[in-house]
Amino acid sequence: MSNKFPLAKILILVTILAVPGFLYYLLQSKGENRYKPLPIFGPKEVATTFTKKRGKKIPDTIFHVVKSFExxxxxxxxxxxxSIKKQLIVVNFFYSRSKDLVPQMYTNIKWLNQEFKDNKIVRFLSISVDPVFDNQSVLAQYAKQNGALSGKWDFLSADTNVVYPLARNQFFLNALENKQTGEFIHSEKLVLLDAEHRIRGYYDATSASEVKKMGDEMKILITEELRKIKAEF
Structure with a gap:
């Protein structure tokens, strides 16, 4: 019995180490149906063009694409x-004076940023819903506090007549100021955009398990994008 116990532990360890590598192989293999693609969110319409699949003409779909903003x-x-080309974009809305919600969010977003800090295909954008207070100096301090590097993780500010419609009409999230309390209402969601700026996922930034799930799904989307890049050559 004493000899079997160490062997069992070794087998368990080998399994733990082998499974992630095997899953990675499945994602990287040439077969197109090895994994389930992420959904595409937002309004969609049927195009006038068609794609042939197995001899059948399938109408193409026009998906919602987040419009450009500055x-x-x-x-x-x-x-x-x-100007952000061939990159996945992780987007969230925030305001630096938040005492409860935003600090919870950034605990998990910092973890996600660390997971992909060396991956050039991933970009982070945090957009303030309180641009009057969140000026450049405030954003610079807040970015430093969260370990954000410009060009990898940008903290952004724009006029509310840009930010609020952007949140509501492009990302389908809440963003507004409560005039009575002076506080700001915004979603706790992280939004994942693909390289075409289509929405591929919503995740609760206050939940460590949700953000971990997002990290896993980002790896799937990265594989999708790398296949597209490879197909261009």
């Missing part, structure tokens, strides 16, 4: 979303 980051530089 904002200023923590270094005072302009960031235009249409």
């Amino acid at each position: 904002a200023t980051n923590q270094n005072g530089n302009k960031v235009v979303i249409d």
Whole structure:
């Protein structure tokens, strides 16, 4: 019995180490149906064009694409979303004076940023819903506090007549000021955009398990994007 116990432990360890590698192989293999693609969120319409699949003409679908917008980051530089090419974008809304919700969110977002800090295909954008207070110097301090590097993780500010419609009409999230309390209402969701700026997922930034799930699904989406890039050559 004493010899079997160490062997069992070794087998368990080998399984733990082997499974992630096997899953990675499945994602990287050439077969197109090895994993389930992430859904595409937002309104959609049927196009007038068709794609042939197994001899059948399938109508193409036009999916919602987040429209371009311009904002200023923590270094005072302009960031235009249409200039972000061939990258996944993680987007959230916040305001630096938040005492409860935002600190909870950034505990998990910092973890996610750390997970992908060396991955050049991933970009983070945090957009303030309180641009009057969240000026460049405030954003710079807040970015430093969260370990954000400009160009990888940008904290952005723009006028409310840009930010609020952007949140509601492009990301389908709440963003507004409560005039009575002076506080701001915004969603706790993280939004995942693909390289075409289509919405591929919503995740609760206050939940560690949800953000971990997001990290896993980002790896799937990265595989999708790398396949597209490979197909171009």
